[in-house]
Amino acid sequence: MQNLTMLTDLYQLTMMQGYYMNGCRDKEAVFDVFFRTLPFKGGYVLAAGLEQVVEYIENLTFGEEDLAYLRSLNLFTEDFIEELRNFRFTGDIDAIPEGTPVFPFEPLIRIKGRIMETQLLETAILNLVNFQSLIATKASRVVSAAHGGSVMEFGLRRAQGPDAGVLGARAAFIGGCQSTSNVLAGKRYGIPVSGTQAHSWIQCFPTELEAFRAYARTFPDKCLLLVDTYNVIKSGVPNAIKVGLELEAEGHHFVGIRLDSGDLTYLSREARRMLDVAGLKSAIIVGSNDLDEETIFAIKAQGAAIDAWGVGTSLITSKDSPSLGGVYKLAAEGEQNVFQPRLKVSENISKITNPGIKKVVRFYDRAGKAMADLITLENEVFTEGKPLTIFDPVQTWKQKTLKNFSTRDLMIPVFRGGKRVYDLPKLTEVQEYAKIELDTLWDEVKRLTNPHSYIVDLSTNLFELKQKLLLTIHQDILANNQNQGVDQNVDR
Amino acid sequence: MQNLTMLTDLYQLTMMQGYYMNGCRDKEAVFDVFFRTLPFKGGYVLAAGLEQVVEYIENLTFGEEDLAYLRSLNLFTEDFIEELRNFRFTGDIDAIPEGTPVFPFEPLIRIKGRIMETQLLETAILNLVNFQSLIATKASRVVSAAHGGSVMEFGLRRAQGPDAGVLGARAAFIGGCQSTSNVLAGKRYGIPVSGTQAHSWIQCFPTELEAFRAYARTFPDKCLLLVDTYNVIKSGVPNAIKVGLELEAEGHHFVGIRLDSGDLTYLSREARRMLDVAGLKSAIIVGSNDLDEETIFAIKAQGAAIDAWGVGTSLITSKDSPSLGGVYKLAAEGEQNVFQPRLKVSENISKITNPGIKKVVRFYDRAGKAMADLITLENEVFTEGKPLTIFDPVQTWKQKTLKNFSTRDLMIPVFRGGKRVYDLPKLTEVQEYAKIELDTLWDEVKRLTNPHSYIVDLSTNLFELKQKLLLTIHQDILANNQNQGVDQNVDR
Structure with a gap:
């Protein structure tokens, strides 16, 4: 893949210079990548794009042409440009592997490092993860509608540019497509071509x-x-x-x-x-x-004798839901690897973030079906099988006691101290893993329309941390009200 | 830009080998790129993507890795792979320049060459032209809603991959955006960054x-x-x-x-x-x-005091219309530069193609406003000012007589014998040209909702050629009916 270091929003660089010039250059931060809403009014998202994130980070370095361009903008100091010349990612990344079904508010990727570094990464990571996760999810819906019939991805001519065609074909393969018409995607990723x-x-x-x-x-x-x-x-x-x-x-x-x-x-x-x-x-x-999951579902329901499906525009552009709203939000700040949890408040309850360094634990029943996920603090452990009562973080009276469960931590270490510690699986392995993972979800969660909502709760520890921080902030706001007249918090 | 030779559908290569092995390797063909339906229920499309098409064609060559990959598919003969090793584009291309408003059925790009070459190009050309034309059009709608306020393109994190972010920022600039947040697009295309x-x-x-x-x-x-x-x-x-x-x-x-x-x-x-x-x-x-043209229009109508607008997801993904359905259709076939017009029939009247080697002539009134376009045969000339009666090619009784007009041929030569003969304009020039071109359209045609339909008719010569070919084909079908029982033509 080409070097994507410059694939960033200008404000990441202006903020970086701001941190650099205002005594914050050694400040550290933890950011979470997550989304708030499921696309297609569906029941899950299939995580994808991590391999491209890894390549992006391994290639992360400003070339002389990049620096010359930045200098030409007359925005940046020579000191700061010199800092960029030596820029490398030196932090830690944990992520949920590609092909895992994931749900709203779960951290898909967790980035820990100097704020200068973690700030820069936001745009490219979101670009890479949002698109591929969207298309992998769409593809898995189409494949599910085909119900055993094979699905070929045909959409290159209508894709949103060359990368969308190639990365879209990759994501569609993860989602269960059997082949692509796209020769470059076949060559680059070993996807069967048809x-x-x-x-x-x-x-x-x-x-x-x-x-x-x-x-x-x-x-x-x-x-x-x-x-x-x-x-x-x-x-x-x-x-x-x-x-x-x-x-x-x-x-x-x-x-x-x-x-x-x-x-x-x-x-x-x-x-x-x-x-x-x-x-x-x-x-x-x-x-x-012009097929999509709904048409295929309807045609099959009428008894069509079709063995394989070619799907183009609707899949490669995710026509009915052409973006996934993944965001990148601060979870903790610190220095010298000592972190304080941070929380972002909002009038809109779904925009209040979850504070602290977190992970995601999936709970399975004895048959291996996923029952619920908990977003927890980093070091929490749940004794397998010991009954555990979980509760909805908003409607806290909605409780459920899990028994006879086994658990799995979904996040795995990907970078430590800037070095990759994760062997990227082959794409066929990712596809196979995605299939197995989807099999752990109840069909009710995977239904194309009006699916059952999968349970994602907060651990008691995380819930209590969040309440404590909210209370503190609320008290600060009350105090500020008296000083400044602030009575409302708004947020993007 | 990277080499996109392999950015094609596999069937282009299987058909090429088919032509190669079935005595058609020296056959020549003319293909037109056009679309049938305006996106956004709008009144026009702003052509974009030609610069990337030119780069694609100038870089068109199979590398050894590409050939090794194709060999590994066990589909292609060594003779054919040897033919690909020497593959270059040697034909002619004419096109309507980037930034020109265009309408359904008008050939935006016309490709003439050996069928082996013209077949290969289909996928990449459509990919490049469909996306950028879509985003340039969307951007021009957003800019029009901002009514003098400047518009910044902010969508990279939600774009459908890196190219979609970068090429989308380029197209948005052509459509009138003043700047982009995308640093790589700024560096690559000189777009102001903000x-x-x-x-x-x-x-x-x-x-x-x-x-x-x-x-x-x-x-x-x-x-x-x-x-x-x-x-x-x-x-x-x-x-x-x-x-x-x-x-x-x-x-x-x-x-x-x-x-x-x-x-x-x-x-x-x-x-x-x-x-x-x-x-x-x-x-x-x-x-x-979360702005788009409709929100900006509504907010401005209520008297908002906003001087500049940042527009993200809706613009870069063209959310309400995420694909442009540009197609690539045979218009003529021949050998040694002698061509016979070809027409594709369909039950669906809008899917019958226009035969022959064509161009587009735009008719302006004395004030410089565009009155109508004619799709004509290549060598037709219209004496400026001499009254000309044009008619709708379906409802032929709908006629209009143009007087006091001046004309302009919209297509310009881009390649001749495989050599580029067109100097690519600077992107700022394309943006300026697009603005001037949009000013030649009546406001009624540019209205965001329920715009007036701009007139695109066929010249009498083209109309008559089409009728003659349709009649011949219809007679063939009648003859075939008696032999084979064919009574219906269907088409994609």
Whole structure:
């Protein structure tokens, strides 16, 4: 990946110079990456993008061209630019691995280091994690709707730029897509690539049958034919059957057909019947044409005979929810590795942050299903199986006692003192892990519409710390009211 | 920009090998890039992305790693891979310059060359043009709503990957944004960068006043203060006024304040009054917080005193319309530079393509306002001023006679025989050109909601060619009906 050091908002650099010039250069901070709202009105998010975050941080260094550009802005002092010349990330990062289902307010990534460093990282980390987590989640919904049918990612031409196509294909693979049409993504990440011919191929030959035969000659063992250029039932399928039988007679395996228009339910059932009658029972039917999870769900519910789905624009742009609102918020401040928890207040209760250095613990029942998550302080331990009563942090009377549980800490160390301590898994491993992880969620949580809300509570210790800090701040505000007339806190 | 040769759909390569192995390697083709539907239910699209298309084509070459990867797929013959090793673009490209308002069905880019070459280009060209045209259009809508107020692009953290942030900032600048927060976009494209401090800065100091003073010390002449961390009216604005007056007393210019939450209309009017009373009449007020063109329009209509707008997620992801459906369709086929027009039929009348090698002519009235566009054949000439009757290509009875007009051919030559013949303008020139071009459209066409439809007709020659081809094809279909029973044409 290219060096993304300059992929940041200008205000990170102006604030860094401000910290540098105002005696805060050795101040340390802990930031959490989290989101507040689930996209697609869905039940979960599939974390993704960590590998790109790791690459970004390992390549983090300002080049001479970068420094010359910054100097040209007439904003920064030479001292500060010299500081940037030696800039490296020297802190600690913990994160929830890619492919893990995660929920609102859970820290996905925790960054600890000098405030100068942690401030710079905000923009690129959010950019990388927001997009891939969004697309991995969208893909997992599409794959879930396909219910065992394979899903091919086809959206490159409508993706929001080259990276969106390539990183989107990567995220879609994590979410369970079987392949991509994107050759660069295939080369870079080892994702299986798929694709055969477009309507323009069919039209380049005098007849459909000649076009099919030419393709079959070129790729006798990978022959999937697009049958809707003229008429699916009267021309496309009969011609495909003719070519399929010719291929099989020559000892090749005929792959099948693709439908890219018309009513996919009706056409696929009719095509299936015709293929079966002709003895091509192993030929598959691929469906495409402006699909998303809802269309696939509806088409399948009507009994479509489609084995594989090509999904384009709606997946790669996450059309119905094109951004994930991940944020990067201060959780603690300190010096020389001694930290004080920090909390951000807001009129809006969902914008009050959780203070302190935290982790996420997932509780499983005996069957291995995830029952609930607790956001806890860093060093909390929960004795497996010993009954534990958890409660909703807002409606505290909503309680639940967990018994016979096992637990898992979701976050793992990724950087220590600026050095990577985490071996990045292969992408196929991430995909496999995501599948296993999704299997630990109840189907009710994964339902495409109106899913059941998964429980994410705070540990008692974290809850009490938060209440104490809120009380202190409230008392400060009351005191300030008398001095300054402040009676309201607002926040972005 | 990186080499994007592999940024293509696999089926382009399988079809290329098909053409190569089936005696079509010297066949030539002309493809048009166009879109069928205006995004945002708006009145126009602002063309963008051509510079990246030019860079893509100039860098178009398969490296040894690419070839090794393609070989590993076990799809391609050694002959074909050898052909790719020597692959260069050797054809002609004409295009409508970046920053030009364009309309459905107009060819934005016309690619002529060997079918092997023109086929490969489809995916990357669409990827590059679809996204930037979308964002330039969105930005021009936001800028239009701001009605003279300046607009800053702030969306990097929510953009769909790094390129989406950087190319999106570029496109937003073409659409009229004044600056971006994105430092890499600033460095790469010379876009002015802006940004000051976040809430985390304010919270890092014991009091708001201390935070403001620290920022003012660091950037005394670029001091824009974020006033909504505690309470805008009772704390933020009074503290900002204090620091502003201190700066002015020391001979500096105080820039102003930023509001990032709450009711921007009420707060900005109140803040304006307070700043004016304090004698800081030249201090500006910046508004941000989940803005798009509709919110800005509504807030301004209520009399908000906001001088500049920061716009993030909605702009960089084009939230309400996250893709532009640009397509790449065959217009002519030939050999040795002799071409036959080609037309694609469809049940859906809007999916029937326009045949032949075409251009776009824009007709202006005496005041310089654009009256209509004609899509015409390549060599058509229209005598300026000589009355010309144009007609809707579907509802042909809808006619209009143009008089006293001047004309302009919108397409310009970009490549000839694989060599670039077009000097790319500077980005500031593109922005200025876009502004002048938008001024040639009637306000009615640019209205954010329910705009007037701009007239795009076909020249009589093109119309007649299309009718003739449709008739021929229809007769072929009738003939085929008798042979094969085809009675319907479907299409993607």
